[in-house]
Amino acid sequence: MKHYIAKISLVLLAILLTVPTFAQDVLYQGTVVDSQDEPLIGATVRVPDTKIVTITDIDGNFSIRVPKGKSVEISYIGYLPVTVTNFNETKIVLKEDSESLDEVVVVGYGTQKKAHLTGAISTVPMDDIKDLADGNLASSLSGLVNGLSVVGGDSRPGDPASVYVRGVRSLGDVGSTVQQPLFVIDGVVYNNDVKVGNITTNPGADAFNNLDPNDVESITVLKDASAAVYGSRAANGVILVTTKKxxxxxxxxxxxxxxxxxxxxxxxxxxxAYDYGRLYNAIAAADPTNTTLNRLNDLFQADELQAMRRLxxxxxxxxxxxxxxxxxxxxxxxxxxxxxxxxxxxxxxxxxxxxxxxxxxxxxxxxxxxxxxxxxxxxxxxxxxxxxxxxxxxxxxxxxxxxxxxxxxxxxxxxxxxxxxxxxxxxxxxxxxxxxxxxxxxxxxxxxxxxxxxxxxxxxx
Known part of the structure; x- marks a missing residue:
């Protein structure tokens, strides 16, 4: 009997050790704001190495129970994360991350982490193009984005390049004028084509080509349904540009x-010159039935060929x-x-x-x-x-x-x-x-x- 009581006691002790001891936990409550003292909605508040996590509400407030000896990590897209160990600090200020564009993609409806992307969206590595000596921004994109074709812009000084998403023709474009994608620069949507008289211009392409790469923070190419937020004008894709601040x-x-x-x-x-003269004679006299050939005037003569050796x-x-x-x-x-x-x-x-x-x-x-x-x-x-x-x-x-x-x-x-x-x-x-x-x-x-x-x-x- 004593043997069974001891065994039951050990089982109960093991169960008690696996149950969280809330008496030792700390209820941590606070508010997350940015450097402008504006509340950050949806910031992630988690206890590292555990499954304990919550997010801030519409006012930036949060409440989380922290086990003894643990810290709290607060993070938000585009901001540097903060680790809190002093739970008397109830106002957490997150600073903007200047390198966050490496992690965040600009899309038609805001920003999104690359890991969460499901659409055909590509970003341009700006460090690869800002030192190029190209005369227009479109030429600098050649070979950098999958599905983006760059045509022209490299033959004569000042000639603009044209960019096309997924080839030089889009859906329903067979037999009609090829259109470039829609250009959106700092939220300003440019028209695809503007026709004045017999001349058709693309204000968006001109504005994009003339941008200085040193002024550009990011370039995002939307290639499928991710561009639908811009409507029918985005049938040929969208190129989003964000300039520096x-x-x-x-x-x-x-x-x-x-x-x-x-x-x-x-x-x-x-x-x-000499080989050209010999080849010319061979071709001109190749047809023996040609009775109109004047062999004295229509062919190079021997003395002429000899002189052509030195020319x-x-x-x-x-x-x-x-x-x-x-x-x-x-x-x-x-x-x-x-x-x-x-x-x-x-x-x-x-x-x-x-x-x-x-x-x-x-x-x-x-x-x-x-x-x-x-x-x-x-x-x-x-x-x-x-x-x-x-x-x-x-x-x-x-x-x-x-x-x-x-x-x-x-x-x-x-x-x-x-x-x-x-x-x-x-x-x-x-x-x-x-x-x-x-x-x-x-x-x-x-x-x-x-x-x-x-x-x-x-x-x-």
């Missing part, structure tokens, strides 16, 4: 400078040059308990590889957020850019500016550009004009004084 503390003055160059990795290898007029090599770019940005930012401010000015300059191509742009941005009362806030932001692009009118046939590269590349190596100060036409051995391309002279058009000047100016308040 001041951080709590003393004023910070920053400078960023980037220098770069643009050049060709290689150019196509062309035949020298090599490579006009592309003569006119091709390395283009230089530079980018500068100066900014000042800071914040107090009542005010948050940020201002910057940037400059970008780029030269072309052929001819007198020039492009430069100024960017400016300034903003301030004021807390007038606990329930009254005011903010104003001014931003804009001014661009200047200078292009010689060297278009061949009046349509294709890029054809100049091909004509310089394929210029016959045996024909000089000038003879006795006169430009030479590329008529060949037959001395006949087949098309207008043969009359093209790069040097004459470059120095004609005929230029196209484009000045662009954008202002957003």
């Amino acid at each position: 001041g951080k709590l503390g003393e004023p910070v003055i920053s400078y960023s400078g980037t220098f770069g160059f643009t050049d060709a990795v290689s150019n196509p290898k062309m035949l020298n 090599n007029y490579d006009l592309l090599d003569d006119y091709w040059k390395t283009g230089f770019t530079m980018k500068h940005n100066v900014g000042i930012s800071g914040a107090t308990e009542k005010a948050n401010y940020y201002a910057s000015i940037g400059y970008y300059d780029q030269d072309g590889n052929l001819g007198k191509l020039e492009y430069n742009r100024w960017n400016y941005r300034a903003g301030v957020d004021l807390t007038l009362k606990k329930w009254v806030k005011a903010s104003v932001q001014i931003s804009g850019d001014y661009g200047d692009k200078n292009n010689p009118l060297v278009k061949v046939g009046g349509t294709n500016a890029e054809k100049q590269y091909n004509l310089l590349l394929t210029h016959p190596r045996y024909i000089p550009e000038y003879v006795n100060g006169h430009p030479m036409a590329v008529y060949g051995p037959t001395n006949t004009r087949v098309n207008a391309d043969q009359d093209y002279s790069f040097s004459v058009l470059q120095n004609s004084g005929d230029y196209s000047k484009n000045k662009t100016s954008n202002l957003q308040i």
Whole structure:
């Protein structure tokens, strides 16, 4: 009998040891606020290494029972967590985390942790693009976001790039004009396309391309139903941009400078003058039934071929040059308990590889957020850019500016550009004009004084 009583006593003791001893617990009550003394709703209050957890109510208040010897950890998205061991401290102030964007994704309806994302949303690593010497922001995104295509923007100074979500065509877009995604910059929604007369422009794409990467805090690409909050305009996706703001503390003055160059990795290898003449003769005389071929005037003769061994007029090599770019940005930012401010000015300059191509742009941005009362806030932001692009009118046939590269590349190596100060036409051995391309002279058009000047100016308040 004593044996069974002792066994029952041990079982009861074990049960008692597994039951929480609330007499030793502490009931901790408090309020969680931010640096502006505003209550944080839904902040997580937990006891580490346990399953004891609660969240703050609409007024930031919480109540949690803490076992003896334990601490309390309070956290909130975008704020630095705080560990509390002194339970007499009933007002907990959380400070903003300047690195929180690495953990938080901006979406159409606010912010969300990456771990909780279920939609097709991508973020751009800003550290990877802010030091690039690209002339437009869209070009910097090439290869960085899955499902985002970047077209153009790298051929001539000042040419804008276009971005497309999931390829260059969207649903229902077959046979119609391809549209870029919807651009939302600091909450401002830009129209997709605006048609003035016969000219169609995209204000959102222009504003996005002209942003200085040093002013951008985050870029988020919404690629599926996560963009539905913007309605039918978001059928082609949405690109959300958040610019920088001041951080709590003393004023910070920053400078960023980037220098770069643009050049060709290689150019196509062309035949020298002698081999070109031999190949020309072989093709021209390949048809033995051709009775119209004048072998004396329509083919290169032996003495001409011999002279062509010593000729090599490579006009592309003569006119091709390395283009230089530079980018500068100066900014000042800071914040107090009542005010948050940020201002910057940037400059970008780029030269072309052929001819007198020039492009430069100024960017400016300034903003301030004021807390007038606990329930009254005011903010104003001014931003804009001014661009200047200078292009010689060297278009061949009046349509294709890029054809100049091909004509310089394929210029016959045996024909000089000038003879006795006169430009030479590329008529060949037959001395006949087949098309207008043969009359093209790069040097004459470059120095004609005929230029196209484009000045662009954008202002957003």
